[in-house]
Amino acid sequence: MQNYKYQPVIGLEVHVELKTKSKMFCRCSAEHFGQEPNTHTCPVCLGLPGALPVPNKTAIEWCVMIGLALSCEIPLFSKFDRKNYFYPDLAKGYQISQYDQPFAINGKVVIARNEATKQSLKKEIATTPSVSRNDAKVIRIRRVHMEEDTAKLMHQFGTQNSNIKTQNEEKYSLIDFNRSGVPLVEIVTEPDFSSADEVTEYLKKLQQIVRYLDVSNADMEKGDMRLEPNISLKKVSLRGMVSEVEPDRAISRDRHANARDDNKELPKYKVEVKNINSFRFVDKAIRFELKRQAELLDKRETPAQETRGWDEKKGATVSQRSKEEAHDYRYFPEPDIPPVRWTESQISNLKSQMCELPDTKFNRFQKEYKLNEYDAEILTREQELADYFEEAVKVGKEHNITSKSIANTIINRKINTEQVLPAELIKNIIQISQTFQINPDELEKIVEQVLSENQKAVDDYKKGETQIMGFLIGRIKQHFPSSDTNQIKKALETSILNT
Amino acid sequence: MKLNELTITQAREGLQQKKFSSVELTKACLDRIKQVDGKINAFVTVTEEEALEHAKHADKLLNNITIEQYNNYPLLGIPIGLKDMYMTKGIRTTAASKVLENYIPQYDATVVTKLKNAGAIIIGKTNCDAWAHGSSGENSDFGPTKNPWNIEYVPGGSSSGSAAAIAADMCIASTGTDTGGSIRLPANFCNVVGLKPTYGRVSRYGIIAMASSLDSIGHFTKTVEDCALILNITAGNDSCDATTPKKNKPDYTESLKKSVNGLKIGIPKEYFEIGLDKEIKEKTLKAAQILESLGAKTVEASLPHTEYALACYYIIVPSEISSNLARYDGIRYGMERTNFGDEAKRRIMLGTYTLSAGYYDAYYKKAMQIRTLLKQDFDRAFEKVDVIISPVSPTPPWKLGEKVNDPLKMYLSDIYTITINLVGIPGLCVPIGFTKNELPLGMQILGPHFSEETLFQIGNAFEEVTKNEGWRKKKPVL
Numbered sequence: 001m002q003n004y005k006y007q008p009v010i011g012l013e014v015h016v017e018l019k020t021k022s023k024m025f026c027r028c029s030a031e032h033f034g035q036e037p038n039t040h041t042c043p044v045c046l047g048l049p050g051a052l053p054v055p056n057k058t059a060i061e062w063c064v065m066i067g068l069a070l071s072c073e074i075p076l077f078s079k080f081d082r083k084n085y086f087y088p089d090l091a092k093g094y095q096i097s098q099y100d101q102p103f104a105i106n107g108k109v110v111i112a113r114n115e116a117t118k119q120s121l122k123k124e125i126a127t128t129p130s131v132s133r134n135d136a137k138v139i140r141i142r143r144v145h146m147e148e149d150t151a152k153l154m155h156q157f158g159t160q161n162s163n164i165k166t167q168n169e170e171k172y173s174l175i176d177f178n179r180s181g182v183p184l185v186e187i188v189t190e191p192d193f194s195s196a197d198e199v200t201e202y203l204k205k206l207q208q209i210v211r212y213l214d215v216s217n218a219d220m221e222k223g224d225m226r227l228e229p230n231i232s233l234k235k236v237s238l239r240g241m242v243s244e245v246e247p248d249r250a251i252s253r254d255r256h257a258n259a260r261d262d263n264k265e266l267p268k269y270k271v272e273v274k275n276i277n278s279f280r281f282v283d284k285a286i287r288f289e290l291k292r293q294a295e296l297l298d299k300r301e302t303p304a305q306e307t308r309g310w311d312e313k314k315g316a317t318v319s320q321r322s323k324e325e326a327h328d329y330r331y332f333p334e335p336d337i338p339p340v341r342w343t344e345s346q347i348s349n350l351k352s353q354m355c356e357l358p359d360t361k362f363n364r365f366q367k368e369y370k371l372n373e374y375d376a377e378i379l380t381r382e383q384e385l386a387d388y389f390e391e392a393v394k395v396g397k398e399h400n401i402t403s404k405s406i407a408n409t410i411i412n413r414k415i416n417t418e419q420v421l422p423a424e425l426i427k428n429i430i431q432i433s434q435t436f437q438i439n440p441d442e443l444e445k446i447v448e449q450v451l452s453e454n455q456k457a458v459d460d461y462k463k464g465e466t467q468i469m470g471f472l473i474g475r476i477k478q479h480f481p482s483s484d485t486n487q488i489k490k491a492l493e494t495s496i497l498n499t
Numbered sequence: 500m501k502l503n504e505l506t507i508t509q510a511r512e513g514l515q516q517k518k519f520s521s522v523e524l525t526k527a528c529l530d531r532i533k534q535v536d537g538k539i540n541a542f543v544t545v546t547e548e549e550a551l552e553h554a555k556h557a558d559k560l561l562n563n564i565t566i567e568q569y570n571n572y573p574l575l576g577i578p579i580g581l582k583d584m585y586m587t588k589g590i591r592t593t594a595a596s597k598v599l600e601n602y603i604p605q606y607d608a609t610v611v612t613k614l615k616n617a618g619a620i621i622i623g624k625t626n627c628d629a630w631a632h633g634s635s636g637e638n639s640d641f642g643p644t645k646n647p648w649n650i651e652y653v654p655g656g657s658s659s660g661s662a663a664a665i666a667a668d669m670c671i672a673s674t675g676t677d678t679g680g681s682i683r684l685p686a687n688f689c690n691v692v693g694l695k696p697t698y699g700r701v702s703r704y705g706i707i708a709m710a711s712s713l714d715s716i717g718h719f720t721k722t723v724e725d726c727a728l729i730l731n732i733t734a735g736n737d738s739c740d741a742t743t744p745k746k747n748k749p750d751y752t753e754s755l756k757k758s759v760n761g762l763k764i765g766i767p768k769e770y771f772e773i774g775l776d777k778e779i780k781e782k783t784l785k786a787a788q789i790l791e792s793l794g795a796k797t798v799e800a801s802l803p804h805t806e807y808a809l810a811c812y813y814i815i816v817p818s819e820i821s822s823n824l825a826r827y828d829g830i831r832y833g834m835e836r837t838n839f840g841d842e843a844k845r846r847i848m849l850g851t852y853t854l855s856a857g858y859y860d861a862y863y864k865k866a867m868q869i870r871t872l873l874k875q876d877f878d879r880a881f882e883k884v885d886v887i888i889s890p891v892s893p894t895p896p897w898k899l900g901e902k903v904n905d906p907l908k909m910y911l912s913d914i915y916t917i918t919i920n921l922v923g924i925p926g927l928c929v930p931i932g933f934t935k936n937e938l939p940l941g942m943q944i945l946g947p948h949f950s951e952e953t954l955f956q957i958g959n960a961f962e963e964v965t966k967n968e969g970w971r972k973k974k975p976v977l
Contacts (some may be wrong), residue, residue: 014933043605043606044739046726048586048604048605048606049586049592049594049599049604049607049708049826049827050585050601050604050703050704050705050706050707050708051587051704051705052703052704052708052739052740052741052742053741054738054739054740054741055741080820084821084825084854086824086825086828088830091822091826091828092825092826093822093825093828094822094825237661254896300620325670328855328856329822330851330854330855330859331859332818332819332822332854332859332863335711335712335742335819336708336711336740336741336742337741337742338741396862451619465672
């Protein structure tokens with residue numbers, strides 16, 4: 001029998017594309033999705049000889065805001081660096097990125113420990129509002145840095161699907177530079193996740209935060225968020241002893257600086273899965289990797305340190321690049337861009353421009369509007385819905401409608417907030433609350449009368465034509481205008497059942 | 500005097516007074532190119548047709564504008580040459596490398612736009628060491644440029660063609676780039692005025708990058724006054740170059756006539772030690788004495804970290820080069836990487852090595868620390884003096900081929916110029932005479948960041964006081 005188990009050690013790099021009007025280092029439009037290829041280009045983003053980058057101030061500020069939203073420290077000195085490597089989608093032969101002095105460091109995100117806990121908590125919360133989310137977990141953010149996106153490669157195999165003709169049906173690739181130089185923020189966590197569920201929970205939270213900040217659409221379909229988990233397994237003894245872990249102090253998880261010392265006891269390998277563009281695929285990729293690695297470890301083999309990709313068709317990760325082939329990016333400070341120096345007041349100014357963040361709003365909603373966690377969570381999931389709710393509460397106050405009943409109406413009736421204005425919603429609530437209850441005896445009399453007058457309808461209803469109920473309710477309502485529809489419906493159902 | 504021998508100021512005067520037309524002036528330059536450039540090889544591309552077309556247009560404008568309007572075009576109808584590192588829309592730009600042999604840019608460098616807007620006529624693209632890598636002009640893939648004063652000698656590099664073109668009166672002014680002396684050395688070797696402005700004073704946008712943190716965009720002229728006039732056009736913040744500060748731009752011609760009386764001139768002892776040619780030493784110190792006779796004071800200065808400058812330079816520069824040349828990967832510019840010459844390959848390999856993981860700290864990082872020390876050297880020196888005067892090269896011009904097989908020897912010829920680029924301060928090179936062998940000599944006047952006015956003031960004073968000396972009247976015999 002095994003006297004040990006494997007504990008997943010997972011870290012995550014997320015690239016978030018910002019929705020600035022212009023690109024990171026030139027004035028071209030940053031809009032690239034679904035645009036005519038190579039229409040948003042200039043000497044800078046094409047990497048033509050002599051062209052120089054000029055950083056986009058808004059993008060930098062947004063990057064710092066993301067850092068602040070993730071509780072990061074914002075160093076007062078920061079700079080851009082060049083990351084040198086060859087690839088056809090990289091116009092200059094280097095990517096302008098940040099190496100050892102990123103815009104934000106040492107942050108954290110608090111998530112529910114795992115999906116199971118979260119679900120059970122939610123159920124409890126729904127019934128007993130007093131239960132609190134005490135099973136939270138902190139995911140440390142190592143760094144948040146700014147960089148530029150690459151051009152987009154489109155690989156054409158044969159000429160069938162292309163209007164470009166080549167001889168002999170050759171394979172070729174096209175490059176669309178519209179995406180070249182679009183601002184990207186990379187958010188790197190410490191290897192703090194111990195399950196795929198935690199990763200998903202974190203990603204949802206991150207997506208929510210950048211949407212709240214209104215700095216990215218975070219639209220997965222459009223590639224606004226690209227995900228790169230790094231996964232390994234740590235052997236943990238079940239006998240309570242510290243371990244059969246094989247710590248390897250020599251391996252640094254990343255050449256990025258600021259890696260903290262408390263990650264010493266990490267497995268001596270790590271597998272990175274590159275460029276995943278869906279939460280579901282990340283989940284699958286992690287689960288696949290954990291299984292694959294466990295099987296190797298069971299055979300007393302150490303999984304190779306490598307970069308893999310997620311192949312959705314195969315439902316598997318596939319090897320792309322081994323440790324030996326790892327790039328030496330030859331980072332050095334970008335000489336074309338002066339370093340960025342902040343003053344404390346500039347940072348606090350940025351902070352003051354930031355909207356209320358999801359967690360804060362969630363807590364405030366519970367307190368201020370006396371909502372349970374379940375309601376507060378739903379209402380703060382998206383900024384628009386939260387704003388809608390608060391607007392409705394404001395109007396409701398004038399009519400003595402409680403925030404709780406507004407919350408209930410929005411959540412239970414699945415109000416279409418795009419069509420029903422908050423004021424209309426309040427009007428509806430008032431109407432509903434003004435309906436009166438009919439004297440049961442009187443109601444019973446009328447129900448019997450209506451049923452006997454409409455025998456065919458009753459028969460049809462019994463045959464399963466349940467939509468006929470609406471007709472019957474209407475008939476009764478003629479006798480009791482602005483009465484409670486539910487009461488009538490119940491009475492009708494009981495009566496029909498009894499005949 | 501022949502039209503092509505005029506200075507900008509003289510040509511402007513003549514054009515304005517209708518003594519001659521821009522077409523005549525441009526033709527005089529083009530004729531001179533046809534006459535002598537076969538020997539000199541100063542131009543990679545001569546844009547005869549476009550130049551004449553633009554000259555005609557300039558003449559039309561000259562006939563139709565008021566004097567006030569004319570002042571908005573300080574170079575109206577004046578033919579200039581551009582180092583082939585400057586992007587020129589529609590005009591082939593090669594960096595004197597086979598890699599870009601047929602490259603036609605889609606846009607103009609900021610400086611090119613400014614010069615065009617000032618009315619300048621672009622007469623051609625000048626030869627240089629490929630990618631501006633070199634001190635002699637011999638690294639050009641289009642053949643070496645020769646020194647007009649003696650065609651057996653090098654004109655100095657890398658802006659070899661631009662300096663030679665002025666010396667041989669093939670155009671009225673020309674542009675260059677200076678990353679480690681590439682303007683000052685050829686100016687020094689060709690008896691012309693050359694300015695390396697403060698780093699960031701002139702936009703680098705649209706000029707092929709050599710080493711981005713050192714590249715300075717300057718020019719060659721026949722007089723200090725012309726030099727100031729061009730800086731008036733090229734200097735200033737550019738929204739396309741993040742390293743150009745939003746700093747006030749003075750009228751550089753205003754300081755020209757100011758007296759040098761009371762100015763303190765530093766003579767850095769480290770720049771006059773062993774290795775310096777005796778004749779150069781004497782001539783440079785004599786130039787300082789002449790300035791003293793005008794009321795300036797000379798004092799000894801010290802730049803104690805000078806001996807580390809060359810090593811520092813040859814780490815930082817190749818590092819940046821290896822990155823800047825990465826885009827010429829044979830995919831997008833047609834020519835394969837095998838077309839890179841030996842010097843470019845040498846620097847790409849050096850830079851790739853010094854930036855590699857495990858070596859970065861020992862090389863690049865250390866070099867950056869030394870760079871800071873060098874800056875402090877100059878900061879301290881300028882606490883005591885207004886400017887520093889030094890030789891430009893430890894030796895007079897050397898013969899073609901003399902150093903091509905000894906890169907280190909070639910690198911050493913930049914010993915007095917490279918530090919200035921590492922520190923980012925401006926340097927003005929002005930002629931100070933000739934050697935016994937009839938080869939030109941110059942000196943460099945160095946000042947604190949953004950002190951170009953003072954440099955012009957001193958350069959002009961020296962030019963004025965020596966204007967009647969015999970060597971001033973010399974012309975190369977071709």
